[in-house]
Amino acid sequence: MKKDFRHSMIWLHTWAGLVFCWLLYFMFVTGTLGYLDSELDSWMKPELSAAEEVSLETDLSAAVTYLQAHAADAERWFISPANHRDNPQLRVSWRYPRNSEKSNGRELINRDTGEELHHRETAGGQTLYRMHYRLHYLPSGWGFRLVGIFTLAMFIALLTGVVAHRKLFKDFFSFRPQKGKAAWLDMHNLSSIASLPFQLMITYSGLIFAISTWMPFVGVAAYDFDVKSLRADLNELRGRSSVKAAGESANLVSMDILSQNIEASINDDALVRFIEIKNPNDRNAKIFVNTHLSGPVQEQNKLQFDGRSGKLESSKEQSGALQTRNVFINLHEGLFAGPALRLLYILSGILGTLMVATGAIYYAQKRKRPTHALSKQQMLVDIVNGGTIIGLPISICVFMISNRLLAIDLDQRDDWEVHSMFLAWLASFVLAAFWVKDAMWKKLTLVLSIALFTVPIVNFFSTNRGLGQSSWQNDTLFVATDVVMLSMAAISLLLWAILSKKELRQQSPIRSSNTHSAAA
Amino acid sequence: MTIFAVLIISCLGFSCMAFAKPKHWKVIPFLSRLRHPGKRIQELMQYTGAILLILAVYTCQLNWGWALGLCFYAGALSIALFFVSLVISYFENTVKN
Incomplete structure (x- = not known):
């Protein structure tokens, strides 16, 4: 038993966060991309352009x-x-x-x-979106159940996080990028406090999706365990x-x-x-x-x-209970959102992704001692962090690239797109394990920026809707995708440059002390 | 366009609330000579911030109604708070250096 309530909450926040964070990161990334599922679908079918609206x-x-x-x-x-x-x-x-x-x-x-x-x-954006709530390579029922457990862990981590990081209310606007470990904590606090209303809404409504999966007996018991008549009534309720x-x-x-x-x-x-x-x-x-x-x-x-x-x-008028449920489901899916609100949904999703990622990195950074070599557990956490946080975006780029490069008449082409995505993810874990002792983050961000640059380049050479080939007026989606990809590539290149500079700065005192000792 | 107005109002609101704290006060260039803002100025800043944030929710409600307006409001607040904090952090670091 911990000595007081807050310490119990910190303990729970750390473990609920750490154990589940990597899959939660996957859910946040695929869920955020889910707000662009139709757009990604259209991008992955470059032969088609949107039909004009008629009567x-x-x-x-x-x-x-x-x-x-x-x-x-x-x-x-x-x-x-x-x-x-x-x-x-x-x-x-x-x-x-x-x-x-x-x-x-x-x-x-x-x-x-x-x-x-x-x-x-093509697997399209819909497959990526389905991974958000069903995962992949698992029987759909199990994927759904597992996601329900992770959502509950997320909800617990959110509520305990508010108690654990009580400083975030005091230092509402603080971000100290020069402070090393504290910078990660600041960014974790800032991204979570900024998007707290969104996080609470998205997690709670996520739980409502799984309500009959995890609390099946409430409904069934009311029908004396007669599942058939319950289903018939539910179907009628749903119209x-x-x-x-x-x-x-x-x-x-x-x-x-x-x-x-x-x-x-x-x-x-x-x-x-x-x-x-x-x-x-x-x-x-x-x-x-x-x-x-x-x-x-x-x-x-x-x-x-x-x-x-x-x-x-x-x-048909819907019952009050069903209407309440639908409001949460609608808020979660955001199907009603126009372009502006959709952008806000995506930005809030990115803040959530940032929250999970910085939390995971802060856990690893906090336990590092500059004078000590990394222990095996620390190395494992680093590998999984690197392989997930940078590896997943790399694998999504590969998913998009494979859509352009796989042979058009390949048997089960849509499955192979997904296989190449997961193979790329596996490869990122291998790379992370390979580089864990030597500037893993720097090298992984370089790989990420190369992957991001490759998407518009491959698109340019494999379709006639690349950058410069299509214009903003008649092909907004393709131009926007290229611009977003290129700017994200530039950002990760910038990250790489910052990490390289930091590495040089860290190495230089060691080098100078070495030359001094050699001279002596 | 209303969303830009809401974003700007929320950014102003959060900036006022940030500058009400002595820690962030020194970011404002022409006031940085004053070491600490007086208590009255602090309170004034806080109230102005709160009023601006209420004005933002009112604008949302007026334009989209409560159901959709609150969605816009929550999104705009998140982005505004994140943006204001990053900008303040940028200025604090350049001021220090």
Whole structure:
């Protein structure tokens, strides 16, 4: 038992932080990039450019014509019009019943020709984003459970951190870069206090995602452990009412009537996110419409239309509990955020990443003695720190580079993109272990800046949308990616220069003392 | 554009709160000769800072409503606090050197 409350909290903060920090760093980096998932998706499909926004009717007609030709007997159709950053192209997908032999599918559609859009097979930003909550190479349930535990550790580390670093309230604005170890602590304090509201929100709402994973018995017990009826009720609450097909064929409503009815029932500024058509071409066809969020509080509920007449049947009110849950989930995902708020989300995410990274480095630095050689444990912490903090960004660069360099017709190309990312990460750990006794950070930052420089260069030579080839007006995304990559490369080069200068400064007194002793 | 206004107001607010501390006071060039700000000046700075931060939340609410406005406010405060601290640290180090 520690001597007082604060010491117990410091102990808990140190260990909850240290044990979980490396995977939390992974979650912060992939989560922050998750706010750019659609943009990364588009970057990884350089053959496609965003479709121009046209009327809802045009998109729906093109999609339904395609689906009638390719999946007329599917149980459910999903149509996402090209009207938002999430859907730069018109997208359709279809699902058959579970026991059907036919396979589900999804395609991007060219609305002018009605044909599929062809692009390279890629893991895309969505895979990177999925790693944020499911990790990779693990069965999805286990990844999700593990992430739940880490989120809880993060929440504990945050709350205990406020008690442990009580000085941060006294020295609110302090950052002393010249103070060695204290500089790391200052940066840890500063980045966490600055983004504390974001951190608390993101961690608490992250826990809400895992609420039924880690507290399953609350819901199940209320149904006398009858899981099936609980699921049925939950689905109904979420608006997925169980409409059975009648088995009699009937014509689907024409899309111009449906789009008129949809536009009449939603707000003027609301945009359709996706449309689900259940039992198409059946007498019991139902159409569900979901709109994009305009803020954290959902203003528009799910609308249900009749599939034959296209008439509005109901717009379901959500229960208070579900609405509360949704507010947290929406705040976490930030789907409603426009460019300015999205940038703030990303910057807050970067502050969180900085908080985890500086915390891990401070732990290692604090225990180092200049006169003592590194112990094995210290070396291990250093290797894992270097391999994670610098290695992960390197591996993400490799993930992007592999998208351009892997053969287009490679079998399971999307998996190989992810494999190359993890192989690069493994290589960074090997490099870190190799260099741990000799200027590891300096060398790793140099590797990082080379990796960051390589991305725009490879993009320039492998596509016709490189820097100088495309302009800000017609290809903002590609120009912005190049600019961001180059500036991050410049920053890491600057870091390398600072670390080299520091190393020289540290070496010079030793050298001069050596020459003195030689002269004597 | 409102977001820039909110960022500037928050930066000013945090700067006032920072300069209310004698530690950071010497950063202001023309006042650095005064060793310590008087207690009244300290209080005045603190209140001005608080009022500016309240003004920032009011601007957010006016422009985006409470739900979205508070999201903008939280983000803007984080960036403003981080930025102000880095700028103060930069000046403190150049003043010392």
